[in-house]
Amino acid sequence: QQPVQSPQAVILREGEDAVINCSSSKALYSVHWYRQKHGEAPVFLMILLKGGEQKGHEKISASFNEKKQQSSLYLTASQLSYSGTYFCGRFTGNQFYFGTGTSLTVIP
Amino acid sequence: NAGVTQTPKFQVLKTGQSMTLQCAQDMNHEYMSWYRQDPGMGLRLIHYSVGAGITDQGEVPNGYNVSRSTTEDFPLRLLSAAPSQTSVYFCASSASNYGYTFGSGTRLTVV
Numbered sequence: 001q002q003p004v005q006s007p008q009a010v011i012l013r014e015g016e017d018a019v020i021n022c023s024s025s026k027a028l029y030s031v032h033w034y035r036q037k038h039g040e041a042p043v044f045l046m047i048l049l050k051g052g053e054q055k056g057h058e059k060i061s062a063s064f065n066e067k068k069q070q071s072s073l074y075l076t077a078s079q080l081s082y083s084g085t086y087f088c089g090r091f092t093g094n095q096f097y098f099g100t101g102t103s104l105t106v107i108p
Numbered sequence: 109n110a111g112v113t114q115t116p117k118f119q120v121l122k123t124g125q126s127m128t129l130q131c132a133q134d135m136n137h138e139y140m141s142w143y144r145q146d147p148g149m150g151l152r153l154i155h156y157s158v159g160a161g162i163t164d165q166g167e168v169p170n171g172y173n174v175s176r177s178t179t180e181d182f183p184l185r186l187l188s189a190a191p192s193q194t195s196v197y198f199c200a201s202s203a204s205n206y207g208y209t210f211g212s213g214t215r216l217t218v219v
Binding site: 001002030034040041042043044047049087089095096098099100101 | 139151156212
């Protein structure tokens with residue numbers, strides 16, 4: 001039920017780019033992305049609906065390919081504040097499942 | 109401030125005790141869910157609700173009960189606490205096709 005994310009962890013230097021992938025074995029009708037900083041609650045970043053649309057939030061954008069049941073999150077010119085764990089998520093019926101998570105650390 | 113309010117923030121229970129984690133939202137959201145987060149396990153769905161009077165089980169419902177008598181409130185009851193229920197609990201709410209807003213969490217330790 002849980003979407004699978006890759007990589008599990010990534011370390012970046014400030015200014016570098018990163019891609020986080022989310023893959024589902026079940027049909028994806030929409031994809032959510034969240035970021036959770038250490039010791040805090042997850043925070044909603046964006047939702048992508050069917051149609052291959054791409055959305056953006058600051059320098060973070062995402063794509064959604066419903067045929068491949070995949071979504072990718074793109075972090076451009078990373079900042080220290082981007083550090084945290086990123087989760088994708090999807091609905092199955094009325095149940096919302098989070099992905100396995102990707103820990104992202106940005107170092108100076 | 110609008111949002112999701114969870115209480116308490118911290119709780120220590122003895123094995124076998126019962127307690128209720130409170131969750132309230134003031135955004136008129138129809139969807140509400142409870143998740144637990146354990147190290148290395150991500151967020152797992154315990155119970156969820158799609159409106160007042162409607163609740164259902166998630167992935168890990170054993171040992172927990174919920175009810176939703178109003179749109180605003182969605183309490184989670186631990187029936188007989190066990191050490192395996194030591195975790196961080198998050199309540200979250202959303203409107204249809206919108207992202208979830210999370211409460212600040214409850215850190216529960218069962219000894």
